[in-house]
Amino acid sequence: MKYLAPSILSADFSRLYDEIKEVEEAGADIIHLDVMDGRYVPNITIGPPVIESLRSITHLPFDAHLMIVEPEKHIDAFIKAGVNMVSFHMDATIHAHRLVDYIKSNGVKAGVVLNPATPVNTLEEIIYYIDYVLIMSVNPGFGGQKFIPQTANKITKLKELISKVEREDILIEIDGGINEENISLLSNLGVNIFVAGNSIFKAKDKKEAVKKLKEKMKEI
Structure with missing residues (x-):
């Protein structure tokens, strides 16, 4: 399956409700939430209160990417806010397996994130337990960056690891500089x-942008 997840980091925050409804009506599959704490990455964005306020306006799944240190201290608040998927950075926590287990025990899908300089082999021990892997194709912390071409190589390596451990159900997510020019290749x-x-x-035209991206991501 292929899913398009608009990131509200690039939306107009003064009309966030309208922006989300617009992409939902255009055919988006997931709403991506970039959570930054000003420590793991330089910027600060949204937290559980904002996510909870948005939960009532759409039935689309919420995918929270936690760019925060010690995510285990805040995971309950995000789950309570209504996220359906949550990913964290391996180097942001000491006990990654414990956190994955806790997230899944609450009925939420658990993912881990690979930064551009983080090798795929860091997942060898956690791969058995997670639901998805988020590959960052830009350095985390800022929107609007250009796609780093070398990160495409990670997809192949990750597919090999997934096959090796017989976890074909693991989803691969990619974030950073995704557009009409590269989405077909990545798909x-x-x-x-x-x-x-x-x-x-x-x-x-957001509706047309969603339509074109969805068409291209399904091209073979």
Whole structure:
């Protein structure tokens, strides 16, 4: 399956409700939430109160990418706010397995994140337990960055690892610089979830942008 996940980091926060409804009506599959704490990454974005306020306006799954230190201290608040998927960075916590187990015990899908400089082999022990892997194709912390071409190689390596451990159900997500020019290639390499920010929310016609991205991500 292929899913398009608009990232509200690129949306107009003064009309966030309208922006989310617009991409939902256009055919988006998931809403991607970039959570930054000003410590793991330089910027600060949204937290559980904002997510909870948005939960009532859409039935689309919420995918929370936690760019925060010690995510285990805050995970209950995000689960209570209504997220359906939550991913964290391996180097942001000491007990990754414990956190994955706790997230899943609450009926939420658990994912881990690979930064551009983080090798795929860091997942060898945690891969058995997770639901998805988020590959960052830009350095985390800022929207609107250009896609780092070398990160595409990670998709192939990750597919090999997934096959090796016989976990074909694990989804591969990619985030950073996703647009009409690269989404077909990434889809053919095996990506399942495509996070797109500027290419959707900065487009003159968001509905058309969503339509084109969905068409291209399904091209073979």
